[in-house]
Amino acid sequence: xxxxKPSKNLWALSxxxxxxxxxxxxxxxxxxxxxxRQEFVFASLNLLLIGALxxxxxxxxxxxxxxxxxxxxxxxxxxxxxxAHLIWLxxxxxxxxxxxxxxxxxxxxxxxxxxxxxxxxxTIRGDTAYYALMLLPVLEASxxxxxxxxxxxxxxxxxxxxxxxxxxxxxxxxxxxAMSVIYSVMGVLVWLLVNNLRTREARFVRNLEELxxxxxxxxxxxxxAAIGRLSRAIAHEIRNPVAMISSSLATAARPGQDETERxxxxxxxxxxxxxxxxxxxxxxxxxxxRAVQIARVNLADTLNYVAAVARAHAANEGVKxxxxxxxxxxxxxxxxxxxxxxxxxxxxxxxxxDRGDLVKLNAQMNGHGTIRIDVVDPAGPxxxxxxxxxxxxxxxxxxxxxxxxxxxxxxxxxxxxRYHIENQRNEAGMLFH
Numbered sequence: 072x073x074x075x076k077p078s079k080n081l082w083a084l085s086x087x088x089x090x091x092x093x094x095x096x097x098x099x100x101x102x103x104x105x106x107x108r109q110e111f112v113f114a115s116l117n118l119l120l121i122g123a124l125x126x127x128x129x130x131x132x133x134x135x136x137x138x139x140x141x142x143x144x145x146x147x148x149x150x151x152x153x154x155a156h157l158i159w160l161x162x163x164x165x166x167x168x169x170x171x172x173x174x175x176x177x178x179x180x181x182x183x184x185x186x187x188x189x190x191x192x193x194t195i196r197g198d199t200a201y202y203a204l205m206l207l208p209v210l211e212a213s214x215x216x217x218x219x220x221x222x223x224x225x226x227x228x229x230x231x232x233x234x235x236x237x238x239x240x241x242x243x244x245x246x247x248x249a250m251s252v253i254y255s256v257m258g259v260l261v262w263l264l265v266n267n268l269r270t271r272e273a274r275f276v277r278n279l280e281e282l283x284x285x286x287x288x289x290x291x292x293x294x295x296a297a298i299g300r301l302s303r304a305i306a307h308e309i310r311n312p313v314a315m316i317s318s319s320l321a322t323a324a325r326p327g328q329d330e331t332e333r334x335x336x337x338x339x340x341x342x343x344x345x346x347x348x349x350x351x352x353x354x355x356x357x358x359x360x361r362a363v364q365i366a367r368v369n370l371a372d373t374l375n376y377v378a379a380v381a382r383a384h385a386a387n388e389g390v391k392x393x394x395x396x397x398x399x400x401x402x403x404x405x406x407x408x409x410x411x412x413x414x415x416x417x418x419x420x421x422x423x424x425d426r427g428d429l430v431k432l433n434a435q436m437n438g439h440g441t442i443r444i445d446v447v448d449p450a451g452p453x454x455x456x457x458x459x460x461x462x463x464x465x466x467x468x469x470x471x472x473x474x475x476x477x478x479x480x481x482x483x484x485x486x487x488x489r490y491h492i493e494n495q496r497n498e499a500g501m502l503f504h
Contacts, residue, residue: 110175118150129143176211195234209257210261229250312346315339365403366404371399376410393429395431400436433445
């Protein structure tokens with residue numbers, strides 16, 4: 072973070088500038104679109120100003136015979152050049168570099184200043200209002216340049232104002248002096264306001280960056296805490312079957328055990344080993360899912376396959392399961408992962424049902440080319456406490472569950488979403504290229 076030190080310059084405005092900001096040249100916003108919009112506004116206002124002066128001078132020449140034709144020609148040329156600049160800005164789509172921004176800024180200042188000087192020279196000792204052309208250069212310098220450059224443009228505008236009053240009555244000099252005061256106050260005041268806003272914006276950006284760093288730190292700490300909770304849960308889930316295996320084998324190895332009891336202990340050890348294997352397999356699937364392999368698949372086949380696989384478990388629980396989907400409905404997804412996710416959802420739905428209930432697997436077009444798949448059961452709503460932890464790994468409310476089914480299903484859904492987003496980005500990149 073850069074710390075701004077107070078200026079030692081005795082000039083009050085420089086001290087004020089150091090207090091309010093560093094006053095460095097900005098050359099408009101950092102991004103291409105912001106600069107382009109700002110330059111377009113300045114160019115449009117300048118076109119209107121030159122056009123208004125041209126119209127007024129054309130009417131004056133028609134009515135009074137003044138000014139000379141050369142003034143009309145210079146204004147017409149200025150209007151044409153400014154219109155061409157505006158068209159160029161309108162059609163330019165390429166990124167405007169910082170160097171180009173600098174060039175455009177000084178070109179705009181030089182163009183208006185030259186136009187004002189030429190027109191004032193042509194109408195010297197006569198009626199002139201071409202000092203008005205310096206309004207936009209003063210504003211543009213206040214927006215984009217440092218304090219010194221802004222004051223230099225203000226001095227040039229003051230010079231053109233007094234140049235227009237040369238050889239005229241004292242009242243014209245007073246009017247030129249008033250315009251000089253207006254230019255000076257407007258230029259310095261706008262610069263101070265813009266510089267103050269720029270300083271506030273920089274402070275706001277620093278605060279946002281600090282908040283982002285804090286957020287990342289909190290996320291990191293939350294991840295570490297989640298890893299700690301997951302590690303404790305894994306240790307707990309593994310300890311129980313290992314303890315059962317150990318005690319069963321120890322019991323079976325005791326002298327004097329009859330064959331029936333020994334076989335029962337071996338059976339318990341085998342079941343717990345199978346449970347431990349299932350837990351580690353599910354955890355590996357959750358922790359390291361395989362890469363998504365997208366292909367066009369028939370939804371009716373997918374849902375009917377899941378219903379068929381889950382039907383044996385449903386029959387044991389006295390629950391019916393069926394699929395309801397158009398036989399021609401197709402979608403792009405990873406069939407294997409979709410089977411796994413839907414099977415986990417279906418088994419959870421069956422476990423939540425009472426005997427005689429019906430679980431339905433539905434799929435239909437949901438608009439915008441998306442497909443909605445529902446696993447519906449008549450069981451009551453899940454409590455808010457459980458919903459808050461429902462996708463947490465190893466969290467379960469079932470006696471025989473390991474708490475990884477829904478977590479795996481969510482990972483599969485997120486992997487499909489990431490694939491879709493990445494695919495859209497790649498297509499957009501190819502189209503842009």
